[in-house]
């Protein structure tokens with residue numbers, strides 16, 4: 001049987017990109033299916049379940065994109081949901097993987113703030129790729145040691161909400177306006193725990209999920225975006241019922257049912273609060289009230305600092321069809 005040819009376009013997350021791209025080698029592409037099974041590195045053709053990519057070609061290199069194509073056996077092709085491209089593999093640095101799910105096309109949004117209607121469209125697009133739900137038990141926030149020292153010395157031990165930066169969608173009504181504290185909640189599917197790596201600093205504040213998210217808080221959908229890599233981010237806002245943050249969000253953002261939504265849920269089972277998060281998107285949770293450090297613990301992580309995953313003031317990829325909506329045309 002003749003192997004079909006698949007052409008995939010993906011964007012490089014760094015520039016200058018040619019430096020990175022020329023290091024892309026035959027070993028740099030892995031395939032992955034919905035259950036997280038990976039193919040062998042493409043240089044090793046032993047894996048039976050998933051086909052092995054070969055004849056990899058890079059072309060059309062510009063400063064923010066390149067075209068990558070490869071051949072592969074059509075066997076089991078339908079099971080493939082992710083392509084992992086490891087740009088650092090040949091240099092043998094710390095693993096730095098970018099996964100890509102779809103081909104990109106031109107797709108623009110206008111410069112105006114999104115209305116609730118637009119945000120609901122964005123929400124629906126995010127629901128499509130959110131994936132299955134995994135259990136979580138804590139929210140966490142990584143920072144440098146100096147940040148926590150500063151909070152202890154100058155803010156009476158309480159982390160204070162600050163104005164959200166301009167990362168994410170151009171039309172986001174919360175950028176530069178909403179005040180809150182960013183938390184993560186994703187877990188690793190193999191351990192059920194937060195990853196040991198973080199782009200935001202070696203110290204981690206960890207807090208039991210029920211202290212931030214419970215029936216006394218409202219949950220809102222804030223944004224859905226990616227940044228020239230295939231990781232997709234969903235911003236959610238948790239606001240104590242009736243707080244200033246809650247009032248702000250109620251007017252601007254789609255509200256989610258805390259027990260039943262595709263991203264982050266809180267429900268009671270046998271008198272215990274149980275939490276779940278979507279596996280296939282990175283959730284950025286903004287909590288709108290101050291949080292005292294005494295409600296959780298601060299400890300150093302053992303993993304790496306992955307700068308590539310930082311979203312601070314990052315610009316959204318306007319050409320990604322997965323997370324852009326067409327506005328005002």
Ligand SMILES: [Zn+2]
Pocket residue numbers: 225226227232317320321322323324
């Ligand atoms: Zn996207």
